Amino acid sequence: MDIQTVLDRIAAQAAAGDIAFSAHAQVAVRVQRQLDDPDCSIEQLCKLIAGDPILAARTVGVANTVAFNPGGRAITDLKSAVARLGFSALRALTASVIVRQMSWTLPSGEHKAISIKLWEHTAHVAALARVIARRITRQSPDAAFLAGIVHEIGSFYLLAQESVYPGLLRSNLECWRGDGEAKVGRAILQALEIPHSIREAAETLWSGFLAMPPASLGDTLLLADELAPVESPLGELMGMSRREMPVEIEILVDGDTLSHILAESAEEVASLTNALKH
Amino acid sequence: MDYASLPPREIERHARNIHPGAWAVEDRQPLSTLLGSCVAVCLFDPQLKIGGINHFMLPDMGRARNSDVDSLLSGNFAMEALLNALLGKGAKKVRLQAKAFGGGTIIDSGEGAPSIGMRNAGFAKEWLAREGIPLVSSDFLGPWSRKIIFLPSCGEAFCKRMVTNMATADVIAREERAYAETLLRKTATADKKIELF
Numbered sequence: 001m002d003i004q005t006v007l008d009r010i011a012a013q014a015a016a017g018d019i020a021f022s023a024h025a026q027v028a029v030r031v032q033r034q035l036d037d038p039d040c041s042i043e044q045l046c047k048l049i050a051g052d053p054i055l056a057a058r059t060v061g062v063a064n065t066v067a068f069n070p071g072g073r074a075i076t077d078l079k080s081a082v083a084r085l086g087f088s089a090l091r092a093l094t095a096s097v098i099v100r101q102m103s104w105t106l107p108s109g110e111h112k113a114i115s116i117k118l119w120e121h122t123a124h125v126a127a128l129a130r131v132i133a134r135r136i137t138r139q140s141p142d143a144a145f146l147a148g149i150v151h152e153i154g155s156f157y158l159l160a161q162e163s164v165y166p167g168l169l170r171s172n173l174e175c176w177r178g179d180g181e182a183k184v185g186r187a188i189l190q191a192l193e194i195p196h197s198i199r200e201a202a203e204t205l206w207s208g209f210l211a212m213p214p215a216s217l218g219d220t221l222l223l224a225d226e227l228a229p230v231e232s233p234l235g236e237l238m239g240m241s242r243r244e245m246p247v248e249i250e251i252l253v254d255g256d257t258l259s260h261i262l263a264e265s266a267e268e269v270a271s272l273t274n275a276l277k278h
Numbered sequence: 279m280d281y282a283s284l285p286p287r288e289i290e291r292h293a294r295n296i297h298p299g300a301w302a303v304e305d306r307q308p309l310s311t312l313l314g315s316c317v318a319v320c321l322f323d324p325q326l327k328i329g330g331i332n333h334f335m336l337p338d339m340g341r342a343r344n345s346d347v348d349s350l351l352s353g354n355f356a357m358e359a360l361l362n363a364l365l366g367k368g369a370k371k372v373r374l375q376a377k378a379f380g381g382g383t384i385i386d387s388g389e390g391a392p393s394i395g396m397r398n399a400g401f402a403k404e405w406l407a408r409e410g411i412p413l414v415s416s417d418f419l420g421p422w423s424r425k426i427i428f429l430p431s432c433g434e435a436f437c438k439r440m441v442t443n444m445a446t447a448d449v450i451a452r453e454e455r456a457y458a459e460t461l462l463r464k465t466a467t468a469d470k471k472i473e474l475f
Contacts, residue, residue: 207285209287209425212377212416212435213415242421243421246396248416251414252412252414
């Protein structure tokens, strides 16, 4: 079967809502639904989150990062962590668990390594997007964070399909970059009931056109993706890698420059990236 | 038509494409160009709401006599042609803002190859600094070709980094090479006409 047919089949399967989440991710999916409930209480949420040790640990860990805790006052309980993060950031964290688990059942070490690098890239993009939203594009930092977390969801899904279509990642993935990624990603974001603004941001990412200077949530995500020091391993497979060549991207922002703002925010980005990686 | 309200892909459909060595000034119609190692500079006058774009490279004159000077003159010509076209339409130099893109390395031709794009990008930055025109955003270098869309009525620019497969890279490189050859021919002709004292 040729790669285009396989990708079309995967996209159709995702579009039909035929996406299986592992038992582990079910907790995160339930938390997402709870967050949509206008009567949702912190107590109910904490009870649910406590059912997933990884989500619980990540919630407390991220709440203690410089990004969410610039004053350095550490907390150890889930309830305080949820209160500090707020529901929007919590939505992003639950999404991170769902995204990450998609490739936990990968067959080989090689694919596991790709998945680890893909998650590392995701963590960098999410942390950078949050800073870019706050300091450059004046978008919602929480929305940008969530957009960063889910921006490679299609790639994680593709990785998970390696067990169904062995050799998939060794194929010519040019058509994945063409519109395969958008088709699959769109379907999964829809299935996860990810907010419209985030799905629109993903569309900008897939189109690849970055407004210079960046302005929208989509530009925020695309710029973060271009700036991430760890590149997507799928991007590398598709020939989109920087191949260690120098790249110069610069933007004037209210008398400041992008590179200066990024240098100033390096600690915040590093703390959040690390909290997401573990 | 309000082009600014359209998504970039739609704007691209309405855009006038600018080839290597060319420039254009418009007050409404979007402009676009496809870059390899060349550079495109967009200039915009926010008060007059008019803008233009060029697409150029510095020719590589090798070890020829006066090669550096000739090369820089060629870059100056590309920039001044765009600037003069804008000034001719009533734009004021003090109001101009710039955005610049390109200088990629789409065909890895071994040692020294990245310096072609670097030289073009470096020239654009230096020229703008020398003329006192602020460079408000730029995306240079890397291994990609770039699609640029520019809206001259509002100064918005979009830059898409693109995977360049061998076929596309060949097409872009061929166009750029043809352009580079015309630059070399021009310089040779000019060389014969100049009398040095």
